[in-house]
Amino acid sequence: MSDGETLADVRIVLIGDEGCGKTSLVMSLLEDEWVDAVPRRLDRVLIPADVTPENVTTSIVDLSIKEEEDNWLISEMRQANVICVVYSVTDDTTVERIQEKWLPLIRQAFGEYHETPIILVGNKSDGTANNTDKLPSGQSLVSSLQILPIMEANTEVETCVECSARTMKNVSEIFYYAQKAVIYPTRPLYDADTKQLTDRAKKALIRVFKICDRDNDGYLSDTELNDFQKLCFGIPLTSTALEDVKRAVADGCPDGVASDALMLAGFLYLHLLFIERGRHETTWAVLRKFGYETSLKLAEEYLYPRITIPVGCSTELSPEGVQFVSALFEKYDEDKDGCLSPSELQNLFSVCSAPVITKDNILALETNQRGWLTYNGYMAYWNMTTLINLTQTFEQLAYLGFPVGRSGPGRAGNTLDSIRVTRERKKDLENHGTDRKVFQCLVVGAKDAGKTVFMQSLAGRGMSDVAQIGRRHSPFVINRVKVKEESKYLLLREVDVLSPQDALGSGETSADVVAFLYDVSNPDSFAFCATVYQKYFYRTKTPCVMIATKVEREEVDQRWEIPPEEFCKQFELPKPIKFSSSNIGQSNSPIFEQLAMMAVYPHLRRVFYLSDSNLLSKITFGAAIVALAGFLVLKNL
DSSP states (O other): HHHHHHHOOOEEEEEOTTOOOHHHHHHHHHHTTTTTSSSOOOOOEEGGGGGGHHHHHHOEEOOOOOOHHHHHHHHHHTOOOEEEEEETTTHHHHHHHHIIIHHHHHHHHHHHOOOOOOEEEOOOGGGGGTTOBBBBBOOOOOHHHHHHHHHHHHEEEEEEEEEEEEEEEEEHHHHHHHHHHHHHHHHEETTTTTTTTHHHHHHHHHHHHHOOOTTTTSOOHHHHHHHHHHHSSSSSOOEEEEEEEEHHHHOOOOGEEETTTHHHHHHHHHHHHHHTTTHHHHHHHHHTTTTTTTTTOOOOHSOOOOOOOOTTOOOEHHHHHHHHHHHHHHHHHHSSSSSEOOOHHHTTTTTSSSSSSOOTGGGGSSSSSOEEEEEEHHHHHHHHHHHHHHHHHEEEHHEEEEETTTTTOOOOGGGGEEEOOOOHHHHHHHHHHHOOOOOEEEEEOOOTSSHHHHHHHHHTTHHHHHHHHTTTOSSSEEEEEETTEEEEEEEEOOOOOOOTTSSSHHHHHSSSEEEEEOOOOTTTTTHHHHHHHIIIIIIISSSEEEEEOOOTSOOOSSSSSSHHHHHHHTTTOOOOOOEEEGGOOOOOOOHHHHHHHHHHHHHGGHHHHHGGGGGGGGOOOHHHHHHHHHHHHHHHH
């Protein structure tokens, strides 16, 4: 393939019997007049985008040479986006060869069922005896009797155009239709056999409807229709035009209009009308505005925009992203109870390609007593996903309509607008402050140390809830935590290691704070924590804290070189914190506030060490600064 062919947006291939005038058609297009002496064969012709109606670079290839073998023709055809089968309206034999030779050859190239559009081109119409007696399509009567059955029997044939290279009749139109067949293909949208929209087209348009139905009432009001019109086409509809649209829908689809508003059935019927009237470019304009490619799948660049995240930085929702997902909650919380029931949750994410919040991963989030997702849990979900799986956030926001569905009509942009990349943590340490909202806490502990109970307490779940969860608990739990009257999100992440020798990944060791849990009634429990700490976190700047669990049980000596309190003193860690039964199920427990504070202010590690851990959450930030200053003076650091 030549460089020019590589750059082409649309590749048109002309095939047909010798003498039908394929080369003459291309020469007439190029010269804009009849050319008496045409070459036996043309090389690939590249037409610049700025001279085509659809502003696409187009290459045209004349393939049919008498001595060429079918295998070569098939190989060349496979590179085409659209194929023009040229016949002579003055030669019945060339018409017969369409079915006998050319359509079977195309199927060999693309398969029995394919979506490569085909255009039948009847050349030499200037030589037809009954040239003045034409059908509305512009074909001669004799040719139509033979061509119409071919079109009906072969749905891949988009249209048939009669032309004349000699008189320039419809020459430019042929190539315009060919371009249009590629840019605005009919087959992905319309099933010619059933005369209905394809399932793929319905699914895509249903998504568009739901995004544009801003109040989720199942109707597109005049305001919503106008917003849709301005978004897709840049201009509003007049009140007369709006009434004409609804009247046209009501005439052909009785259940398409209700309460003077367009329903989903009417929205789908409207696009069926566009396609049946040859205006499928209108439907494609809508679909492409909402991210769809010709395959009726969302484009990769729409789903997954490129983003660079420097080392030490993280990702969070931007103010625009927060506003968008918050508005979605309000839209789909139909009973306004501050929670999303299973049906409301399913409805919200129904436009996504796969289930989003399942029964298993909802365990990472706050729910009400019925297991319904609270607003707080819903927002926590987006903050968690944006931190640990940005690709998933991008994909879900794209399906949900960001940016086209955000805040108002005519908005355009990129899902990148929904994300902010935080400042490098090293810079935060240097500046003794951060504007981050989401912090990750690694939870480390031996088996049966109580990690699940501890983590689920952040989501407000008690012992009975944990008992029902069993072994299918999420390795993450996230909730909102107050840090000096400011809301932050604390994400607990359980380390999936069975022994201290198991390696931790870089994603785990780069946590903002680490909570080591040990069972005071198990003599081997603390050794696990001490080993992992010394292996991965000793001499790092990551704040760490030891948490004693099951403190209501009889405390036993830990099988380690020194007791836990001495260990913490030796390594300048805060004293072990006791996680008692009164803390279980309490999302506002001071322990979680302390973990969040340690994550937010890692530069105060020595203050955490000097202060009583259980009182740390009560000191003010100013007091912490004073304490640190005093410590630095005393130690001459």
